[in-house]
Amino acid sequence: MELNTIKDAFDRVTKKQKLSSSKSQEVIEQLSQEIEEALLKLQSIPDTTFQANHKLILTELKTKLNEIAPLGQLEGTQKELNVALSKYPKLLEKSFNPDISKAYRNVDFDAHTVNQIIANHFYREGLFDLGDCFINEAKETEATAMRTPFLEMYQILDAMRARNLEPALNWAATNRDKLEQNGSDLELRLHRLQFVEMLQMRGRDEALNYARTFLAPFASNHMTEVQKLMACLLWAGRLDSSPYSELLSPSHWDKLAEELTRQFCNILGQSCESPLSVTIAAGVQGLPTLLKLMNVMTGKKQEWQSMKQLPVPVDLDREFQFHSIFVCPVSREQASEENPPMLLSCGHVLCKQSITKLSKNNSTRPFKCPYCPSEVEVAQCRQLYF
Structure with missing residues (x-):
């Protein structure tokens, strides 16, 4: 799923940033410690020998700082962070298409409503x-x-x-x-x-x-x-x-x-939540699926405009599910009063029309369940009520 890929990339950037920050703090503490020790040595030198010894202490400090090599230590982690940061925007551009007009359909609606x-x-x-x-x-x-x-x-x-x-x-x-x-x-x-x-x-x-x-x-x-x-x-x-x-x-x-x-x-007689807010929030969740569908159907705009039912399900959070629904896993059609969900003897559920097709409209002819090896008879199927 695209969102999982984006999350993984974001987590990598975050991890690299934390490593870089931790390394920077470690190097700063090393430098600070060496400088503080040099200052203590300078403060402990008697005035009579200060001129002769302070150059020696500073020379030792310079040598230790060169051995720490702060730029060299920071270069590696900073380079890894820059690489992760450069890849992340490209992934966002690839995953999120700003042209949402691709998912638009010419639907008649009443402006007054x-x-x-x-x-x-x-x-x-x-x-x-x-x-x-x-x-x-x-x-x-x-x-x-x-x-x-x-x-x-x-x-x-x-x-x-x-x-x-x-x-x-x-x-x-x-x-x-x-x-x-x-x-x-x-x-x-x-x-x-x-x-x-x-x-x-x-x-x-x-x-x-x-x-x-x-x-x-x-x-x-x-x-x-x-x-x-x-x-x-x-x-x-x-x-x-x-x-x-x-x-x-x-x-x-x-x-x-x-x-x-x-x-x-x-x-x-009104809903507690604003219908407009709920519609927009649900649309935002469903938009990535519609855009992905349109990218697959590139060049078939007329088919998209005339399509009465989406070929793929649009998964929304539970807060947008206001009543129980069932979509037949075989026909991909939503159950209705004319085409209710039916429980097979094996425990799987199909819509009535799918069962009719699988049994070739013969109520006494067993047919194989499309999801398990069981043989099922139409007479053994029971209608489910949600």
């Missing part, structure tokens, strides 16, 4: 001025629909950074039913954080009144959590030295902000 995606990305990232400017220049007034919801979300998050949970609590109360449907305990966690803050800042009485008003409704389903918070009342003013000091961790604020963002986007 693309503009909406870009505008939503700006609003999702909290860049409201930039989003407004883009919409005005692109004349996409419909794209402003997501501005208000995301503005509300960022106002809530800004308030949380200022240790103000009231906007978040109001939003959670308004969307209580939807949060429960999603299986989220966000509202309880917000009240827990508010209770701890109140216990720390205002004392036991106000914290107890807050618990009676806002935590009591959660007692039936979250009794253990509520009991733990009630035990915190015994440690009012010294919660940091209590068994419940973990509740004071700043990480709770960060985790709640992440959960609120996730649930806010979920209720809006």
Whole structure:
């Protein structure tokens, strides 16, 4: 794999650089030691014999420095480093083709939809001025629909950074039913954080009144959590030295902000991550494979433009895999409802159409598995569900 080759070349350069640096330090220490010894000898010479002996000491020092031969010692490691450094840029130029237009295909797309995606990305990232400017220049007034919801979300998050949970609590109360449907305990966690803050800042009485008003409704389903918070009342003013000091961790604020963002986007019917960011990140990972494919298909531009399916798989990280898929190892086609994955009796998996071709459309005729010596009957194959 090209990336492994590049990494190996980089590691060689790094190793040579460390060796060169280590050798340089070693030579400098040798020179320093000899000079310091000569200085000590000069300082120990009596004034009466200084004129006669200092030339002898300096002559000895010059001889020792010539024996060390610093330039000669450094020349070898520096030469190896220069060779590795000269090869590395050439490998990068060979591996990374800057002309990404080779991987471009003439695909029809709706500019209006693309503009909406870009505008939503700006609003999702909290860049409201930039989003407004883009919409005005692109004349996409419909794209402003997501501005208000995301503005509300960022106002809530800004308030949380200022240790103000009231906007978040109001939003959670308004969307209580939807949060429960999603299986989220966000509202309880917000009240827990508010209770701890109140216990720390205002004392036991106000914290107890807050618990009676806002935590009591959660007692039936979250009794253990509520009991733990009630035990915190015994440690009012010294919660940091209590068994419940973990509740004071700043990480709770960060985790709640992440959960609120996730649930806010979920209720809006939007993904937590920006679709534009995910698409670009996935494209960056897949681009080397597409460029390599185009280099192989040089001179077949028309075939590339008309190709409905890539002849090679594009491997992406797990963060870009949003649902389970299966690609038949024989036909290289992705499984579908019409062509589902089938488990053979030997344990290998093929798509239904591949099994039909291998068995010559005869359900009683055994066929050989393409990946092992086993004989398989169509009737023994079972459909897999992902």
